[in-house]
Amino acid sequence: MPAQEQSPARALEDLDAAAAEYASRAECATAAERAVLRNELARVCLPFAGRMARRYRGRGESLEDLEQVARLGLLKAIDRYDPERGSFTAYAVITISGEIKRHFRDRTWGVHVPRRIQDLSLEVGHAAMLLTTELSRAPTTAELAAQVGVSEAAVREAQESAAGYSPSSLNAPAGGEGTAEFGDLIGDPDSDLEMVDDRLTVAKLLLRLPVRERRMLAMRFYGNRTQAEIAAELGISQMHVSRMLSRSLAWLREAMLSDVPPRWEGANPAEMPGMRVAVEQVGTVLTVRVHGEVDRDTAERLRTSLRYGISTAAPGARLVIDLTAVPLVDAAGVSALLDAATTAADAEIDVVVTGAQPYVARILGVSGLRAQLR
Known part of the structure; x- marks a missing residue:
């Protein structure tokens, strides 16, 4: 097709001029004509949208998806553009960038992270790429903070939160085929959970012991007191404390292994021989x-x-x-x-x-x- 027969919007390389011409022609056009003009301007601006999408590649999203999001932002910029408010190119940059960032924030994070941290994480990642190119090394936290204009604590928080963007699956294999999953390597059996039944049983059995024996057991195993300290507080000998603790523990062991707890000789003062x-x-x-x-x-x-x-x-x-x-x-x-x-x-x-x-x-x-x- 001869150049003079091409659409004016297609022939123009200046996006601001193309957008201004689109706005003037769409003002008096019918709905069908306006749709054709809109499509022509969008085709002219597609390379620009592609360049905007490529700025965000390498962050976990495919370039094809980023280009689709950038084109959606381009259409929003065309529909909302007002020539009286300034340059179309500047407005399109803001709109497309916002749409891409919103996509990263709402669609790609594997773990929910506050929007403020998500945006900061993207900025820190972009700043890290720029500084790495300039310095030929990985930038420090202080250099990233100066580049982004935030505190070092905020940079560290953003870097830690970036791990929530694409968390590893606990079902992923830990090695080659036939090996355990990654989740199998995390955590240990909770021994306290397995001892819940025993703890409840011991708590009930302790109520069957006399007050003095219960007090001794509490002082020894909960208060971490020595037998000498217990004897001094109760006014008895250390040997007596040792004998009473041994007798109480022996009875508890026997009661734990029995369906019916054995009778404690001190449970009923009237029945115990005593002195x-x-x-x-x-x-x-x-x-x-x-x-x-x-x-x-x-x-x-x-x-x-x-x-x-x-x-x-x-x-x-x-x-x-x-x-x-x-x-x-x-x-x-x-x-x-x-x-x-x-x-x-x-x-x-x-x-x-x-x-x-x-x-x-x-x-x-x-x-x-x-x-x-x-």
């Missing part, structure tokens, strides 16, 4: 036989029994305290025995402690009862 005191008098010898542990819970009963026996004995009699069946005596038990020795001395009654086991004998020896030990 027993037997008093026997033969002539002038009053024998008090003690069975069981003498601790803070039982020391007062021993004190009462000894005082009663002393009150019934005549002056010059002998009080024999048989501790053969006593495995443990704590501070409260020692206090009860010292009280009995003092009371007996005031009543002119001789006191003898027999059958004390080695540990008990050492406790009594250092507590002022060495003279009464036999």
